[in-house]
Amino acid sequence: MASVVTLGLLAACADTATIDRVSGPRAGFAAVADRSKKAQIGAAAWHQSAAEISAADARTRSMIQGKTVTAETAVQVAMLNNRGLQAAYADLGLSAADVWETALGPVPSVGISVSGLAGNVARTLEATLITAVLDAATAKPRTRVAELRFEQAQLAAAGETISLAVETRRAWIEAVAAFEAVALIKRSQNAADAASELASELGRTGAMNAADQAREHAFNAEIAAELADAKLEAQLAKERLARLMGVSLGQVTFYIPDALPGLPGRPRSRADIERLALQNRVDLAAGRLELEAIAADYKLTGQTRAVSDITILAGLESERDGGETETNPVLDVEFEIPLYDTGKLISRRGALAYLKAANQLAQAAVNARAEARAAHLAVTGKHSVALHWRDVVLPLRRTIDEEALKSYSGMITSTFELLEDARDGLEAQLGAGEAKRDYWLAETDVTAAIWGGNVSAGASEGDKE
Incomplete structure (x- = not known):
């Protein structure tokens, strides 16, 4: 009877104050949002239900569908919609659950097997009680370590948020710069086309020899190849940006500025x-x-x-x-x-x-x-x-x-x-x-x-x- 009473008392040793801090659905996320605000990278959001995911998707579409996207908008969409970032926030929740479990203390349980080979029941109860007492005695330091790991998880989530924001902004800059290069080459392409046509006309009249004609045609061909390569690079840069934003260009249409x-x-x-x-x-x-x-x-x-x-x-x-x-x-x-x-x-x-x-x-x-x-x-x-x-x-x-x-x-x-x-x-x-x-x-x-x-x-x- 004394053993059962002792185990019952151990069950009441849970750290309720710590449990209150980590038992919320978004425990620790306020620190992530606050650091994101201080870094001026946008508002972080943690979606935990189908309704919240659907609302984020609807908001994303309203922000970019058919619109020219700024760097700030691209970063905000990434923070709303990037699934990898949401996975990082889930790790934060798992860390909070670890603290919660540690703060609960030992869970008393007594298992008694009655058979000819069961051994000494009293000794089994004594071993169970000793284990529970040791768990209770070390609960406070173990909870403190778990809390420190939880704080580290908050920093890890903040780090993932900052990294995504920086990477998205870089992708936006590179995409816009690529489209700006396309516009510049297009203007030169028009001049090269005119020069190539003129060379052909002069060649027919005998005013330009074959070597000079070939030189102008080659320049036009080089500009055409350069333009095609620039267009491809611009499209690939936009794809990289869309991936970080968590959207598919096949389902959402958005534009980026023509110049930085x-x-x-x-x-x-x-x-x-x-x-x-x-x-x-x-x-x-x-x-x-x-x-x-x-x-x-x-x-x-x-x-x-x-x-x-x-x-x-x-x-x-x-x-x-x-x-x-x-x-x-x-x-x-x-x-x-x-x-x-x-x-x-x-x-x-x-x-x-x-x-x-x-x-x-x-x-x-x-x-x-x-x-x-x-x-x-x-x-x-x-x-x-x-x-x-x-x-x-x-x-x-x-x-x-x-x-x-x-x-x-x-x-x-x-x-x-x-x-x-x-x-x-x-x-x-x-x-x-x-x-x-x-x-x-x-x-x-x-x-x-x-x-x-x-x-x-x-x-470590x-x-x-």
Whole structure:
């Protein structure tokens, strides 16, 4: 009877406060939506029923059917409709369920087998009771570890959301740039067609030899091949965009602009991008939680000190309390990593798991710094290059075209010299278009550098001996 009563008391040990936090249908999703809002990538949505999926599909159609889609619309549709993202949100729900199950505590059960070979029933009950008591005694630390894994799952879901938004915006930029190139080549195709026809006429009258005729026909054929290739690339780019948006071009018809937006007056980046990356990247936040989870798993409670990522990479186990950490003299940014006392650990596996996670976090911080600096250099550099094409190269090409037209009107130059200049002008326009595309892609990479993405939740459990 005492054993049954004890098991009944164990059943009442559930952590109701934690259960309340994780038992909701969208537990943890508020954190994902909040981080998406801060990153300014759009509104995240988690569909959990056929009605919600149907409503999202209807909203998607109303946003894009027969319309010209902006980058912001494309990203919002992807966040509404991309099934891979919805699968990532399901992983978040599974993590919440793990916390819920752990917080419930041990579920008492007594199984009694009565037969000649059943053994000692009292001993069986005693073993069951001991197991249940041990489960109850370790419920709180196990729940804490599960909660940390749940927080990591929230960061993983946020990382998937940010990654999808960045990838969709890049796909939109590449698609629009591809269609812009098609429009430029089409204009040159018209001039090439005219030159080819003129060459044929002059050839019939004997005013142009066969070699010159072939030269103009070849140019026309090359432009035609280039146009066909550009059209194919534009269609493939649109298909990639539609896939990320979660729609089928066979079922939904939408359009994209014929040209990218003009360049902003200044590149959209900040000199303190390194600090912003260390503050906001989801992979670094997940790495911190991994350290905390391992510390909780192995009952490490004494935080001895905190060091920077540079220090920890130099040697985690060396004492650096009195040493100086080298920091950036301009931005003065530092990413601190908490260290716990691993000396009390009996398990060598636990110490190594902690050291591994700490060094991985330090390396991730170093990578984040480098990626942020590279993104800032790229966006400012690409902006300067695109401005050079727009403000220097293209005006010079226009001057050449205008003077060539005057010379042609005065019978100083031939038609074919005029077309040769037009040919060079096309190359300049395509170069300017590519430079503008590269700038907008670099600007999108700034978002990825600051916020990160593609975080794996619960990267290391750290088996105990």
